[in-house]
Amino acid sequence: MPPIEMGSTSALGAINARLARAVGKPESAANAGVTSLSAWAESPAVEASAALDPGTAPVDAERVAMIRKAVENGTYPVIPTQIADAMIAAGVLLRSHGE
Structure with missing residues (x-):
């Protein structure tokens, strides 16, 4: 049976704020990710439809x-x-x- 070879592994770390920026909103390097992440967190990701609202439980x-x-x-x-x-x-x- 041939040996199992593994590729190189890298340590996991914090998310790079530059990658988490909202698309189309350039920022300076000093506040990279701060305003875009807070604006992104406050904006709704999905709008709920009234058709999917189950109403009150019986x-x-x-x-x-x-x-x-x-x-x-x-x-x-x-x-x-x-x-x-x-x-x-x-x-x-x-x-x-x-x-």
Whole structure:
């Protein structure tokens, strides 16, 4: 079996500010990257569409309050077999959708 040869490796370091500058905005060497990086960080990279907004989550506040009260009182039923079955079913669903 032939030996495995590796090329030269170089150490990783900080990002060069000159490479991170916004395109088309020349800067002096004294403040290279300072204003362009801050302007770049403040500008939105992607505009969200209203069509993709899911709206508010459908939460039954009354049911949530009832469950919280039962947990606080110690009367919420914890059935290990049901919890295990739900965890297994969730794992099966995740694996089946990935294929």
